[in-house]
Amino acid sequence: MKQIIRVHSRCLGVVLPLILAAILHQGFATVAPPTIAPTTAVPHKDPGRPERGTYSVTSQNGTACLLASMGLQLNITFKSVPQNKTVQDVVNLQPNLTKSSGSCESDTASLQLTTDADKTILTFVFTLNTTSHKYHLSEVSLSASWPDKEPVSVHNRSLNYMRGTLGYSYMCHKEQTLNVAQNVSINTFQLQVQPFGLTGDKFAAAEECQLDEDDMLIPIIVGAALAGLVIIVLLAYLIGRKRSHAGYQTI
Ligand SMILES: *[C@@H]1O[C@H](CO)[C@@H](O)[C@H](O)[C@H]1NC(C)=O
Ligand SMILES: *[C@@H]1O[C@H](CO)[C@@H](O)[C@H](O)[C@H]1NC(C)=O
Ligand SMILES: *[C@@H]1O[C@H](CO)[C@@H](O)[C@H](O)[C@H]1NC(C)=O
Numbered sequence: 001m002k003q004i005i006r007v008h009s010r011c012l013g014v015v016l017p018l019i020l021a022a023i024l025h026q027g028f029a030t031v032a033p034p035t036i037a038p039t040t041a042v043p044h045k046d047p048g049r050p051e052r053g054t055y056s057v058t059s060q061n062g063t064a065c066l067l068a069s070m071g072l073q074l075n076i077t078f079k080s081v082p083q084n085k086t087v088q089d090v091v092n093l094q095p096n097l098t099k100s101s102g103s104c105e106s107d108t109a110s111l112q113l114t115t116d117a118d119k120t121i122l123t124f125v126f127t128l129n130t131t132s133h134k135y136h137l138s139e140v141s142l143s144a145s146w147p148d149k150e151p152v153s154v155h156n157r158s159l160n161y162m163r164g165t166l167g168y169s170y171m172c173h174k175e176q177t178l179n180v181a182q183n184v185s186i187n188t189f190q191l192q193v194q195p196f197g198l199t200g201d202k203f204a205a206a207e208e209c210q211l212d213e214d215d216m217l218i219p220i221i222v223g224a225a226l227a228g229l230v231i232i233v234l235l236a237y238l239i240g241r242k243r244s245h246a247g248y249q250t251i
């Protein structure tokens with residue numbers, strides 16, 4: 001009789017945490033997003049990840065007033081005249097063939113990137129709100145003409161990307177998509193930008209984008225859950241032990 005009760009409560013002590021573990025595990029399967037990229041057929045050859053370039057704008061007194069480091073990829077849907085159909089093309093900006101220029105004012109700063117070979121002009125305009133001391137990417141314009149393709153010219157003045165605080169740089173390691181127009185989007189990779197408040201030609205401390213923070217959040221959640229699980233198992237074990245002791249005394 002003693003043996004049976006003892007075995008029973010021990011079993012409960014082990015099985016209960018296992019059930020809990022199974023439930024928690026299932027919960028996590030839904031929390032963690034699938035990281036595998038969709039493998040849809042790409043009509044054009046994939047140019048791969050763009051190379052990271054560093055671009056700067058200097059003010060009249062010769063100091064850098066805007067600094068940006070990023071890989072840039074243009075995603076454009078356009079009509080191909082010889083093919084007589086709409087094609088989607090993904091083009092990487094090559095840093096060593098790209099020239100940067102621009103301007104800095106107290107509440108706006110612009111970065112203009114030009115590549116001679118493709119006759120591509122890409123302009124980013126940042127706006128600083130001088131009351132809230134926050135800046136953001138407010139405007140992007142792109143004009144490009146490739147051989148065999150219709151020229152592209154888009155301008156969007158109502159964007160709200162790369163929101164940062166004056167005195168900090170804005171950083172986003174993960175790929176970020178800037179939707180400029182219905183047929184034009186820009187993918188940025190390993191981005192760090194500071195359009196205002198530069199001191200000494202160097203980036204100030206960085207504010208990380210939400211995408212990067214979410215990435216860091218998952219290991220934190222998993223760690224916390226594991227710690228919680230250990231506590232549950234311990235508690236269940238201790239309760240199980242107490243019960244089995246109680247079992248001895250009543251018999
Ligand atoms: C250069 O000009 C900027 C404003 O355009 C100013 O903030 C900065 O202090 C100046 N730097 C020097 C070395 O004068
Ligand atoms: C380009 O844009 C189209 C639609 O706008 C999208 O389906 C496609 O995944 C994008 N490609 C890349 C490489 O971002
Ligand atoms: C282009 O294709 C459309 C149908 O897809 C056809 O009606 C049109 O005649 C074609 N134009 C030329 C110039 O081939």
Ligand SMILES: *[C@@H]1O[C@H](CO)[C@@H](O)[C@H](O)[C@H]1NC(C)=O
Nearest residue numbers: 051052093094095096097098
């Ligand atoms: C630019 O860089 C690419 C890849 O790194 C290289 O293949 C190409 O020769 C370079 N072009 C020039 C003009 O330096």
Ligand SMILES: *[C@@H]1O[C@H](CO)[C@@H](O)[C@H](O)[C@H]1NC(C)=O
Nearest residue numbers: 127128129130131132133134
């Ligand atoms: C600047 O920020 C303040 C406070 O967030 C806001 O009330 C104001 O409308 C902003 N100004 C502009 C021009 O966006």
Ligand SMILES: *[C@@H]1O[C@H](CO)[C@@H](O)[C@H](O)[C@H]1NC(C)=O
Nearest residue numbers: 156157158159179180181182
């Ligand atoms: C500008 O971009 C915003 C955000 O992507 C979009 O909602 C808006 O339709 C765009 N405007 C134009 C003229 O394409």
Ligand SMILES: *[C@@H]1O[C@H](CO)[C@@H](O)[C@H](O)[C@H]1NC(C)=O
Nearest residue numbers: 077078079086152182183184
């Ligand atoms: C945008 O793409 C659609 C096809 O997806 C095409 O019919 C349209 O002409 C394009 N618009 C511009 C402005 O290129």
